[in-house]
Amino acid sequence: MTELSGGPSLPQERRVVTAIPGPKSQELQARRSATVAGGVGSTLPVFTVRAGGGVIEDVDGNSLIDFGSGIAVTSVGSSAEAVVRRASAQLANFTHTCFMVTPYEGYVEVCEELAKLTPGDHAKKSALFNSGAEAVENAVKIARAYTKRTAVVVFDHGYHGRTNLTMALTAKNMPYKQGFGPFAPEVYRVPVAYGYRWPTGPENCGPEAAAQAIEQITKQIGAENVAAIIIEPVLGEGGFIEPAKGFLPEIVKFANDNGIVFVADEIQSGFCRTGQWFACEDEGIVPDLITTAKGIAGGLPLAAVTGRAEIMDAAHAGGLGGTYGGNPVACAAALGSIETMRELDLNAKAKRIEEVMKGRLSAMQEKHDVIGDIRGRGAMIAIELVKDPATKEPNAEAAGALAKACHSEGLVVLTCGTYGNVLRFLPPLVIGEDLLNEGLDIIEGALAKL
CATH class of the missing domain: 3.40.640.10 (Type I PLP-dependent aspartate aminotransferase-like (Major domain))
Incomplete structure (x- = not known):
């Protein structure tokens, strides 16, 4: 589905053509390390050239599914027409x-x-x-x-x-x-x-x-x-x-x-x-x-x-x-x-994102004890990861490993939580449902490997 508000020239598809980060991103990262203060972190050091709808395109030609929205900023997409x-x-x-x-x-x-x-x-x-x-x-x-x-x-x-x-x-x-x-x-x-x-x-x-x-x-x-x-x-x-x-x-x-x-x-x-x-x-x-x-x-x-x-x-x-x-x-x-x-009635779109995500994540929770809790509303959804569902001991390692696995497959996800054990999902509200489900497929695959 093409982004409903701007950026129609940017194909709404995941495309992984190099390792992530790719060689051009790695070159830019070296330049960054030389001149940008070390205290400024990066979740995923791929350098963006275009973004819109539910995707981010990097300098190496990879197109990543965006489940971060720049930390809930680009709710209308990164290049909304209006x-x-x-x-x-x-x-x-x-x-x-x-x-x-x-x-x-x-x-x-x-x-x-x-x-x-x-x-x-x-x-x-x-x-x-x-x-x-x-x-x-x-x-x-x-x-x-x-x-x-x-x-x-x-x-x-x-x-x-x-x-x-x-x-x-x-x-x-x-x-x-x-x-x-x-x-x-x-x-x-x-x-x-x-x-x-x-x-x-x-x-x-x-x-x-x-x-x-x-x-x-x-x-x-x-x-x-x-x-x-x-x-x-x-x-x-x-x-x-x-x-x-x-x-x-x-x-x-x-x-x-x-x-x-x-x-x-x-x-x-x-x-x-x-x-x-x-x-x-x-x-x-x-x-x-x-x-x-x-x-x-x-x-x-x-x-x-x-x-x-x-x-x-x-x-x-x-x-x-x-x-x-x-x-x-x-x-x-x-x-x-x-x-x-x-x-675009983005409140309705957020509710639909919740319906799709919670349905898929609940099915994953039944198979994987590492998911202790699924929570959130609209397009602000998270899973809390634990070592044991009985003790609820936080599992920050699993959150880090899952995020890394998603990144390598071309899905931008973020972690959070006081204990560092929460994977959070903030897709743009204009994301196509096909991309949303493809992103959830990647999460499901990463959980299976974990």
């Missing part, structure tokens, strides 16, 4: 003025779209930034300005970015925090409802985890000191953990009852990724603030904080912003991305 058209037109007009110096309509249009799309019918305002970490950091600034409080509550297994403050908010040490401290103060971590690993079982997890989290906040911090509670409605880097049902509503109620700003970090889970515009809609959650990035602009750097107008207006004039925040070309791309999501 994104390319709108961004190209804007590029020809002007690349930058700085919205804080002389503004432009594109920024306002993106904020208008965010007000329409995000949960809740209250008056909303937005501020635009460059990256997810910037959005989260600014959400904290806004919450502190509004509440006149300082403490921030986050959750086990959460990931929120790589800046100093967002490293403090992030739970996992390696590779995100190791050696980079000291970190920002007044950040407190509490339990999350991780159903698969909850001691009394997933059926008890939601209410028990909520009670534990609320007790810790009340006893150890004091609710009256908390400016914000920040959570990913589906935890991303921590292992695609869906908090057990009932957990999020209880946390939201506690926040509302105590004047705490509830922040939904939808940077990875937003914009149709889970089969809804935003993952928090699943349990009817209406956040005070919502942070977005990744899937918002079809691959261009853009992020946002959107929320209740009275909270968003708490920061003094000039207190929010940044030179590139809401760049005009990125804003044009975002409008093209949202147009594509609407036109």
Whole structure:
């Protein structure tokens, strides 16, 4: 199936013509090693020349199936027609003025779209930034300005970015925090409802985890000191953990009852990724603030904080912003991305991807004990790998071996999880079902060899 939104000249097929990485990629990797800082990693060192739909083409002529979407960024594909058209037109007009110096309509249009799309019918305002970490950091600034409080509550297994403050908010040490401290103060971590690993079982997890989290906040911090509670409605880097049902509503109620700003970090889970515009809609959650990035602009750097107008207006004039925040070309791309999501009903496509993937993965789980858990929603699906399904001991080695086997066959997959034992799947929402199934065939073959 040709990509539905752009890139029709790029054949939607897997093609492996050299070893992966091939000789040209290896040459480029040598150049990279000489000049790019070693701290910048690569999941798979193949160098891209074209991408679109469900494939990535490298310098050696290999065409790889994409189950990564640049970490949930290219949900509409890497060359969606509306994104390319709108961004190209804007590029020809002007690349930058700085919205804080002389503004432009594109920024306002993106904020208008965010007000329409995000949960809740209250008056909303937005501020635009460059990256997810910037959005989260600014959400904290806004919450502190509004509440006149300082403490921030986050959750086990959460990931929120790589800046100093967002490293403090992030739970996992390696590779995100190791050696980079000291970190920002007044950040407190509490339990999350991780159903698969909850001691009394997933059926008890939601209410028990909520009670534990609320007790810790009340006893150890004091609710009256908390400016914000920040959570990913589906935890991303921590292992695609869906908090057990009932957990999020209880946390939201506690926040509302105590004047705490509830922040939904939808940077990875937003914009149709889970089969809804935003993952928090699943349990009817209406956040005070919502942070977005990744899937918002079809691959261009853009992020946002959107929320209740009275909270968003708490920061003094000039207190929010940044030179590139809401760049005009990125804003044009975002409008093209949202147009594509609407036109192609990418929420429905995400749900179909879930149906296909969970069906196939469940059949694999019956044959392979290494798959302890299958979870996620929409096109945000993961398998947690274990050494023994009875003990649930994490099997990071299997995750690494599976990823490597998939890469060698021309399938881009990513790992994640606090224990490094989760294989996550984030295909573009426009991927053809034939490619989706071919990718799952490769995973099945790799499991059999494992």
